[in-house]
Amino acid sequence: SLNYPTGESLGSVLRDIPLAFRLDSTLIDFDVLSHLSGRWNAMRDGFNLPISLAQVDNDLKQIIFWVRVDSLIAEDSITLSFNEGESSVFAKDVFPESAGYIAVWHFDEGDSLVEDAMELKQFPGVSNDVREEPGSVGKSFFYNGKSSYVSIPNSASGDLNFAIDDTMSVSVWVRLDTLNTSRFVFGKGVSQYHLKYLYPTGWLFEEYEEAETGSTRYWYFSDTTKETSKDWTYITITKRAQEINLYINDSLITKEPKTGGFESDRYTENLFEIGRQVFPLSSDSTGQYFYGAIDELHISFVPRNSDWIKASYWNQRPIDYWPRFKKSKQ
Numbered sequence: 030s031l032n033y034p035t036g037e038s039l040g041s042v043l044r045d046i047p048l049a050f051r052l053d054s055t056l057i058d059f060d061v062l063s064h065l066s067g068r069w070n071a072m073r074d075g076f077n078l079p080i081s082l083a084q085v086d087n088d089l090k091q092i093i094f095w096v097r098v099d100s101l102i103a104e105d106s107i108t109l110s111f112n113e114g115e116s117s118v119f120a121k122d123v124f125p126e127s128a129g130y131i132a133v134w135h136f137d138e139g140d141s142l143v144e145d146a147m148e149l150k151q152f153p154g155v156s157n158d159v160r161e162e163p164g165s166v167g168k169s170f171f172y173n174g175k176s177s178y179v180s181i182p183n184s185a186s187g188d189l190n191f192a193i194d195d196t197m198s199v200s201v202w203v204r205l206d207t208l209n210t211s212r213f214v215f216g217k218g219v220s221q222y223h224l225k226y227l228y229p230t231g232w233l234f235e236e237y238e239e240a241e242t243g244s245t246r247y248w249y250f251s252d253t254t255k256e257t258s259k260d261w262t263y264i265t266i267t268k269r270a271q272e273i274n275l276y277i278n279d280s281l282i283t284k285e286p287k288t289g290g291f292e293s294d295r296y297t298e299n300l301f302e303i304g305r306q307v308f309p310l311s312s313d314s315t316g317q318y319f320y321g322a323i324d325e326l327h328i329s330f331v332p333r334n335s336d337w338i339k340a341s342y343w344n345q346r347p348i349d350y351w352p353r354f355k356k357s358k359q
Contacts, residue, residue, distance in 0.1 A: 033343055034351055040336040043101040045128040048344050048352075049083070049166045050109060054090040056356050057111075063087070068115035071096040072108045081123045081146070084137045084167040093137075093167045095146075097123040101340070109354055122148050129198075129331030131188045132181075134303075136324055137167045143179050152189065154179045154303070164324035165202035165261050165347045172304045174207070174320030184217070184301035189328065191222060193238050193271070198333040199224070199326070200265040200341060206321035208258050213306040213317040215326065218299030220309050224266065225317065232282075234266050234275055237295040258321075263342045267332040279339040 033039075050071075071078040071094070079097040086092075096107065124130040124147045133146040134154065140161045143154030158177045159170040170179065181189070191197055203214055205226060216223020220237050227233040265276040275282045296309040303326065306317040325345055333341075343351040 033339075034349060039102060039340065041334070043098075043337055043340055045097055045099060045125075046101055046337060046340060047095050047097050047123050048101075048340075049350075050094045050096060050107075050352075050354060051166075051350070052092040052094075052109070052354065056354055057092075059087060059090045062111070065111070065113050067111055067113040069094065070110050070112060072110070073098060073106070078107070079123050079125075083135055083146075086167075095123045097125075097128070107352075124148075124327075129329040131197075131328045131330055132326075133328070134179075134326045135167060136161070136164065136170045136326075140170065143181075151187070152181050152184060152301075154181045159304070162322060163347075164322060165263075166325055166345050169202070169204075169322040169324035170304075171322050172319040174212070174318050177318060178305040178315075179303040181301040181303075185298050188330070189217065189301045190297055191268075193236075195268070196270070196330055196332045197268045198265065198329050198331060200263065200333075200338070201326045202261055202263055202324040202345065203319075204261050204322040204324075205258050211317050212319045212321070213304065214264075214319060214323065215301065215303045216306075217301050218296055218307050218309055220294065220296040221299065223306070224264065225306070232264060232275065232277065234273065236268075236273065238271075239295050261322075261324075261347050263345065265333070265338045265341075267338075269332050276335070276338050279342040281335060 069080060069082065071080040078099070081095050083093040083095055084091070094109070098107065124133045126147070126149060130147055132152040134143060135146055136143065138144050140156060140159050143156050144150070145152045156170065156179050159172060159179065161168050162171045163169065170177075172178070184190070201214065201224070205212065209228065211228045212226045214224040214226070216225075222234070222236040224232070224234050263278050267274045267276075299307050299309065303323060304319040305315050307315050
């Protein structure tokens with residue numbers, strides 16, 4: 030059964046949802062597995078599911094897979110098996126464009142690589158002065174608050190250049206290691222859209238819009254709960270034209286926008302960057318470098334519903350994650 034650990038059931042059928050699964054030494058013998066070659070398969074009701082191998086850590090004795098489930102309800106069960114002698118993994122299209130994805134970064138490939146996990150791989154990144162460390166799912170990037178960031182080439186235009194009336198969802202795991210100053214999480218500069226921790230208020234997502242008067246309006250959302258440093262927090266922003274919702278972990282914080290004037294015009298030519306704030310017209314004018322860790326940044330053009338967000342939060346939690354595989358008695 031795929032009921033949540035709290036006993037709650039899934040609120041609706043979730044379609045084409047990617048789920049992370051972890052295997053450890055309580056489920057498989059790593060010493061035996063290291064001498065075998067074969068293929069991992071994920072199955073639901075006798076049908077193969079798209080699966081990708083995200084990480085094998087022999088030191089921690091952990092394997093992490095991503096599996097895309099075509100439809101998910103509480104009564105479902107998923108079987109994961111290793112078939113010796115078969116080559117490669119059954120399928121790798123866990124985050125296809127057909128399911129709404131634009132870019133997915135796991136940050137599991139080492140601190141010098143920022144691979145886009147989608148099959149199209151439109152948006153591989155370039156890292157600067159980050160280091161790899163444990164994340165919410167597998168590894169993450171640590172940002173030092175001074176010089177660490179990830180830049181996404183070719184993102185000034187194209188699918189990450191969201192228009193005012195576009196729909197989208199962005200989810201990310203963040204771990205703030207200090208709360209005494211504002212920190213930038215991601216965005217396309219300061220005058221298009223971005224997510225940041227605003228000291229001392231809380232989480233802030235802003236999107237700038239050209240108004241009829243020539244000024245700019247912005248949407249402002251604040252988490253009223255008390256932030257705690259060193260804890261992982263799951264943040265999701267969903268956008269349907271000018272309706273923007275902000276979720277913290279699995280809870281809707283607010284969907285009521287606040288508007289105000291701003292001197293700068295909406296500027297769309299900046300690249301999408303993670304971990305620092307970039308001002309219009311200059312990549313040399315930066316600030317508010319993130320201090321802490323960022324993991325599992327997923328962007329799609331589909332505004333996900335609250336059930337999807339809740340399932341993703343419980344699944345990607347670094348501790349007490351859901352669902353867990355049970356070892357076969359065979």
